[in-house]
Amino acid sequence: MSIESSIKTALNTADGGTIGISPAAEDLDPIDFFGVWYDAAEEFGIFMPEAVALATTTLDGAPSARMVLLKSVDERGFVFFTNYGSRKASELEKNPQAALCFHWAELERQVRVTGAVERISPEESYAYFSSRGRGSRIGAWASKQSEPLPDRATLEDRVREAQQRFAEDDVPLPPFWGGYRIRPGTIEFWQGKADRLHDRLVFTRSGDAWTTERLYP
Template structure:
């Protein structure tokens, strides 16, 4: 039976190693992840979002705080992330809770976005019914007229979340479906305990 991969002692180090390989192997958006939340009555809800930052504190993404996902996170801060790289035969599952990023972090990321994306944050009423595509286009024109140059402030309803992980599972495809599954679980003292799961 083929041996499984050797993984780092700390989950963030292992994540960075696999992400670096995904950035070389994946043709588009290696930082795409599924973010799963729950509705207030307990129904699951999921969507693909781009990871915009990661460090030892957690995983950051940005969104409209008046969106459906934001409403769900306000009601239940538990969240689940899933990265899947088919070309590498790998996935990473991450369980945790969310906190808001600081205004300074949100401002810095917002300022780095293309001009049309910044205007789009003003034009889009995310997750609300859209009568016709032309309505969004009209709202974008209005935003362009309001902010004709590069000085486009961040809307107060647009910000980010940091997912603070409590569990990672690294899954590696192996021959004969004898896959390798490594779990890192955060202990009460903040250290990480590593274990294996049957495939």
């Protein structure tokens, strides 16, 4: 069976119309499965399907969460970009573990990811940074993300300074800015179903392979 047809089988409805997660999904690679759900969210027209909650913790276990944008995903993991001096980065540098939670409400779908986090290479960060508009690149230089800001004028001054500094030149990648990759240890797919009898399927990494398990809703 081709990967496309196994994915179709995995998504097929077996219960009179409510789309569930069929047993065939258990044989899929979870990154491929994520790609199918992500594409479905895009095709459905969900606003910013790439928006995802990112949870980190301090070393003594206090959690914090905020939204980030997923910029790429492949078998190595899920990548987002940020300021390496931000609160999230400082927590990730001390405790390089994170959780992601996507919610595509109109499709009644949630995907949860947990895993170890690492910085991506400066080359990879540069490749993405240089694809951003000039305004965003200047903004990255101007923002000391998560530090106290005395007033809006201070930020605007810093934007002007960065504009002058790079007036002639291309805006280079700030040394304090780049991507993180979450290497998934678990990926859980949740599909809403009638009477709160939702489907939950968890993939857990086991060496180079994945094991699967169903959970009560």
